[in-house]
Each structure stands twice: as structure tokens, then as C-alpha cells.
Amino acid sequence: MSASQIPPATAVPGDDVPTLLVKIFGKDRPGITAGLFDTLAAFDVDVVDIEQVVTRGRIVLCVLVTAPPGRGSGAAEGDLRATVHSWAESLRLQAEIISGRGDNRPRGVGRSHVTVLGHPLTAESTAAIAARITGTGGNIDRIFRLAKYPVTAVEFEVSGVATEPLRTALATEAAALGVDVAVVASGLQRRAQRLVVMDVDSTLIQDEVIELFAAHAGCEAEVAKVTAQAMRGELDFEQSLHARVALLKGIDESVVEKVRAEVRLTPGARTLIRTLKLLGFQVGVVSGGFTQVTDDLKERLGLDFASANTLEVVDGKLTGRVVGEVVDREGKARLLRRFAAEAGVPLSQTVAIGDGANDLDMLNAAGLGVAFNAKPVVREAAHTAVNVPFLDTVLYLLGITRDEVEAAETHAD
Structure with a gap:
């Protein structure tokens, strides 16, 4: 022709x-x-x-x-x-x-996805979020449901306002309403994120591993007090780590297996990891805890990467010391970069999830940083926050619907 x-x-x-x-x-x-x-x-x-x-x-x-x-x-x-x-x-x-x-009117400059999570999601809170979007100069172009279980998740496609001011306005509204609102910029990058790295204690699992060890050493209260101060950013993490580990001196190495058995995964953790893996993501963990537990989690959950501190063991007993480089706040960000390089994924295509002050550098370094049931200082600094106790809700922030999750699980079976 x-x-x-x-x-x-x-x-x-x-x-x-x-x-x-x-x-x-x-x-x-x-x-x-x-x-x-x-x-x-x-x-x-x-x-x-x-x-x-x-x-x-x-x-x-x-x-x-x-x-x-x-x-x-x-x-x-x-x-x-x-x-x-x-x-x-x-x-x-x-x-x-x-x-x-003519056609539909052109969408305004500045486009974002606003994900709203409620348990339940009330008409009152939805109305307030919609009103605040309008108040920022944004226009709601489309609304659809991402999930009805384990939370109700809906997504607003918004145009006409830049992502950052919209995120700031809705964060204030969400705090007052008691719902979770995540605002991310529209674009191909959102679904292209191909590496997810998460904290372990109080994120991937419900426990603080050092407190599980401390329970066997009879010093749980002392360790928990120092842990809480460190997570709030009131103490230097490395100093607090050494102080807590010193209290474990003399525990028999057999306690490791007991602690592994006591670890409780966060609800939705298996679904999150399984779905991400089926979708082609790589998944890793970084922890201020211990390799004696994270190595086991890596094997059980099929993780691609895992790094943590290592408790020293001599003659079958914990010495009260850690060996090797300490995984602290800066170390977690450094490991995120290393995992990304090994995975062949640019930082802009990474997601980091954590709850404590020592996760902040990692959350800020990632393309998307998610504060999961986090301390106030972390929620305020992260790109977005999730405050429901289901780790798989992070999937909705990536635009992955519950139907896609269920289809992936069915395919795997």
C-alpha cells in the first residue's frame, strides 16, 4: 500500500x-x-x-x-x-x-493516586477526604475500589494539584478522621517498583526479637524499656543494641530455636510476600535484630535478601556481644542500596517498609517509603503511612487490587 x-x-x-x-x-x-x-x-x-x-x-x-x-x-x-x-x-x-x-475536558496538570484505607470506611470520612481534595484545587477524575478485605480500600485518581501539597493536606485530614491516606504521583513508575525491603521487628513480625530472647534470660522489662527509647529516637541505636545484648550473656544457644518458634508473622505478611514474588518483585529484609532469626525467615518465606546483626556464640553460650558490622539506621539505608544494586533495580523502583526511627534513612532513600503502624516521628517523615494491622495492605499502595491478589494466589495453587 x-x-x-x-x-x-x-x-x-x-x-x-x-x-x-x-x-x-x-x-x-x-x-x-x-x-x-x-x-x-x-x-x-x-x-x-x-x-x-x-x-x-x-x-x-x-x-x-x-x-x-x-x-x-x-x-x-x-x-x-x-x-x-x-x-x-x-x-x-x-x-x-x-x-x-467534543471529548472529555483535559485533565489538569499534576496527577496523583490517592488511596484511602478504612476499617470500616465510613461515608463521613469519604466525604471529608473528597472535600479536602477539592479544597486543594484538585479534581477527582475517577474512583474505584481496590479491596473490601481485610480493609476497605478505594482509590481516587486526582488531577489539577501537585502531589506534595495534596499529600500534606490529606495527611492532616486523615489523622483527624482516623483513616489511612496514601498519596503517590501517577506514572508508570508506580507499578514498575520491583524491589520491596522491609524491617522485621514490629513490621514483618509482631514481636521484638530481642525481647523474646530477654524473656528467656529473665530481663525482659529492662530490655523492653531500652528498646522503646531507641525506637522513639531518644537513644543512639548502636549504644542501645550493645546495652541490650549484654543482658543476654550466658544464655544457652538452644534458646535460638525456641525464639524462632515463638516469632509471629504480622497478619498479611505471607500474602504480601507471596503476591509480590508472583508478580516478579524481589523481596528482602533488613533488621536491627539478629541473623539467628532473619536467616530462618528468609528460608521459610522465600526472601531474596536478608541482613541483620549476629549474636556471638562461644562454647554454646551467648557472649552478650554482636559480631560484624552493626545494622543501624544508616546501615539499613546502605543495605537497601546494596540490595537494589544486586537486584538490578534503581532506587526509584524500590519500596521500603518500617516502623521505627532507625528505619527513617531507608524509608527516605526508597522510591516509596511506607511507615507501617509507626511511631509519630516516622509517620511524619515517611512518604505514606499505614495504620491498620495488615501488612498486605501495602499492595494497594502499589495499585494492586484484591482481585489481583486472589488471582495470583489461585495461580500459585
């Missing part, structure tokens, strides 16, 4: 081109979408836009098409209206056809 024979591409309708918005709603059943387009095909119209939603068995199908071409287009439009209404009535559906001109 010569260049002169190639048909010109259909132009996007300008503001002066007549268009029709065809809306169909009623009880859903197979064949509605195909039937509508079969009906419209007889009038030689072009499809400009389509949107379909099914909620509790009720369908809303909206199709924007060009007006019928040719002479007597008014009569042709009348025929189209009559035919569509007749077809809809035959299926006990309702139809509405609205004349207008």
Missing part, C-alpha cells in the same frame, strides 16, 4: 465536533456491552470514550461517540436514539442519550 492509500487516522474530536453520550444502566447480564455496540455500529459512529462499572449486580455503561455522519444527521441522530432506547427496553434496561460537543 502506498502512502497515498493509507487512510488518515481518525482525529480526536475537537470542541466543535458533535458527540453523543450514551448511558445504559440496569441489571447486569452477559452480552449488554456487545449488544450496545452492535446497535451503534449500524450508524457508523466512532467510539471516543468508554466507561463501565458493575456494582452489586447493577451495570452503568457510558459510551461517548461521534454523532452519526452525513446529510440529515439530525434525522440519523433521532433514529439512533430511538433504536438504542428500543434495544434497552427489550432488555429491561434504562437508556439516556445526551448531545454535546
Whole structure:
């Protein structure tokens, strides 16, 4: 075919081109979408836009098409209206056809995904979030549900306002409402993030590992006090680590197996890791805890990377010391970079998850830093926060729906 024979591409309708918005709603059943387009095909119209939603068995199908071409287009439009209404009535559906001109209005500059998590998600909190988005100058272009379990998660696609001021405004609103709101910039990078690295204690697992060891040494209260101070950023982590580990001196090495058996995974941890792995992500952990536990977790959960401190053992007893380089706040960020380099993933495509002050450098270094049930200082500094006790809700921040999670699990089985 010569260049002169190639048909010109259909132009996007300008503001002066007549268009029709065809809306169909009623009880859903197979064949509605195909039937509508079969009906419209007889009038030689072009499809400009389509949107379909099914909620509790009720369908809303909206199709924007060009007006019928040719002479007597008014009569042709009348025929189209009559035919569509007749077809809809035959299926006990309702139809509405609205004349207008041009395509949808262009979306504003500045586009973000706003994920709202509630347990439950109330109408009051949803109304407040929507009002605050509008108050920042943003426009809600689309809303859809990501999940109904273990939390209700909905996503707003917003345009017209930059991501950072929108995030700041909604963080204040979310704190007052008691819901979790995550704001991330739109773009391909969101779904391209291919390495997830998380803290272990009080993130991947529900426990503080050193406190489990301390329970066997009879010094749990003393260790817990120092741990809490370190996580709030009141103490230097390395100093506090050495002070706590010193209290474990003399414990028999057999306690390691007991502690491993006592570790409780955070609800949703297995689902998070399993889903990420099925989607092609690499997953790792960095911990201010101990390799005696993280190595076991790596094997059990199929993790790609794991790094932590190592308790020194001599003659079958803990010496009260750690060996090797200490994994502290700076160390966690350094390990994130190392894991990313080994995985061949740029930092912009990494996700870090943590709860304590010693996770802050790692959260800020990652493309997306998630504070998970974190201390206030961490929530304020991270890109986004999750305050429900389900680790798999992090998937929704990546735009992964519950349906995709369930499909991945079914495929794996």
C-alpha cells in the first residue's frame, strides 16, 4: 500500500465536533456491552470514550461517540436514539442519550493516586477526604475500589494539584478522621517498583526479637524499656543494641530455636510476600535484630535478601556481644542500596517498609517509603503511612487490587 492509500487516522474530536453520550444502566447480564455496540455500529459512529462499572449486580455503561455522519444527521441522530432506547427496553434496561460537543475536558496538570484505607470506611470520612481534595484545587477524575478485605480500600485518581501539597493536606485530614491516606504521583513508575525491603521487628513480625530472647534470660522489662527509647529516637541505636545484648550473656544457644518458634508473622505478611514474588518483585529484609532469626525467615518465606546483626556464640553460650558490622539506621539505608544494586533495580523502583526511627534513612532513600503502624516521628517523615494491622495492605499502595491478589494466589495453587 502506498502512502497515498493509507487512510488518515481518525482525529480526536475537537470542541466543535458533535458527540453523543450514551448511558445504559440496569441489571447486569452477559452480552449488554456487545449488544450496545452492535446497535451503534449500524450508524457508523466512532467510539471516543468508554466507561463501565458493575456494582452489586447493577451495570452503568457510558459510551461517548461521534454523532452519526452525513446529510440529515439530525434525522440519523433521532433514529439512533430511538433504536438504542428500543434495544434497552427489550432488555429491561434504562437508556439516556445526551448531545454535546467534543471529548472529555483535559485533565489538569499534576496527577496523583490517592488511596484511602478504612476499617470500616465510613461515608463521613469519604466525604471529608473528597472535600479536602477539592479544597486543594484538585479534581477527582475517577474512583474505584481496590479491596473490601481485610480493609476497605478505594482509590481516587486526582488531577489539577501537585502531589506534595495534596499529600500534606490529606495527611492532616486523615489523622483527624482516623483513616489511612496514601498519596503517590501517577506514572508508570508506580507499578514498575520491583524491589520491596522491609524491617522485621514490629513490621514483618509482631514481636521484638530481642525481647523474646530477654524473656528467656529473665530481663525482659529492662530490655523492653531500652528498646522503646531507641525506637522513639531518644537513644543512639548502636549504644542501645550493645546495652541490650549484654543482658543476654550466658544464655544457652538452644534458646535460638525456641525464639524462632515463638516469632509471629504480622497478619498479611505471607500474602504480601507471596503476591509480590508472583508478580516478579524481589523481596528482602533488613533488621536491627539478629541473623539467628532473619536467616530462618528468609528460608521459610522465600526472601531474596536478608541482613541483620549476629549474636556471638562461644562454647554454646551467648557472649552478650554482636559480631560484624552493626545494622543501624544508616546501615539499613546502605543495605537497601546494596540490595537494589544486586537486584538490578534503581532506587526509584524500590519500596521500603518500617516502623521505627532507625528505619527513617531507608524509608527516605526508597522510591516509596511506607511507615507501617509507626511511631509519630516516622509517620511524619515517611512518604505514606499505614495504620491498620495488615501488612498486605501495602499492595494497594502499589495499585494492586484484591482481585489481583486472589488471582495470583489461585495461580500459585
